[in-house]
Amino acid sequence: MHTVELLPDARLDAEVRAVWRRLHDAGLRSLATHAHPTNRPHVTLVAAGELTSAVGPALSGLPLDVVLDDVVFLGRTVAWRVRPDDRLRELQAAVWAALDGTERNPLHDPRAWTPHVSLALRVPPEQQDRYPRRLGIALGRLTAARSYGSELRSVVDLSP
Template identity: 35%
Template sequence: MAQALELFFDAEADAAVRVLWQRLDDAGVPSMATRTHQRHRPHVTLAMGATIPPSARRALAADLGTLSIPDLWLYTLGTFPGEDSVLLLSAITDTELLAVHSAAHDALAGKVTQPSAYHLPGAWVPHCTLAQGITRDELSAGFAVLHPAEPIRATVTEVGITDTRTGEVEVLISTRE
């Protein structure tokens, strides 16, 4: 089991990502909706580890609650190198987003069991996963179906810890008005 610190989107951005997931599924490319059986919401992950303990969650809520969390621009259709193919929309990385990411990792430092190296400062690529664990042919088909991808402006409405096995979310911050 892993736990992830995630940024969740407003209804319009959430729906826009779900449309992309559906387009992939319709083309025979298993999207995140298919892989997770609709358990997970569209999101950008800030940090991940085997466990994020209650003391770290309280520190996160306190620290991130004082920051202005910027809107995300999910802009570039891309992939990661490696054997586990991932199709994604990467977020434009600006100083405000990096500040939120840095604050999250400052609050988590030394508290998370088995932190994911992919999410640490300097290695992190902010993105919303569209499909993962797909074949090369599926990756090519996914690009063909979604290119050119329209940018999605995502207002962050919640920050939470997700149990990646069950999809259950403990909301730490809600910015909904």
């Protein structure tokens, strides 16, 4: 699978990484311990079997101002929800549409998509009550785009 992801500016990236460290220091699972060089805060717009050249033009709406709001639980993922706004939803829908005809993860259908930055993965349900429900508000910008390829664990810059 290949993702299309939006990357935060340096300040917001550092703020998310600080939350990862705080969770880890509190004895909770977090992405602070995920050591692969491709691991960084991001907002996934879509995951698809393959990418097409139509994705590039769909990303022309960058940069975007964003607000990270409350903590949400998406199955076993603990995430910092991005407060959705019209510009973000329009950009995500454009990327989704650009990949029409390819296999896409239905969780990224614009009608089902929850914009978020992951904080921890594979958290058992019985441990989720240990996580904070609020982290405060974080303001920042999504300034770049990339694709992550799960087969090779590699990234490709997609920034417009």
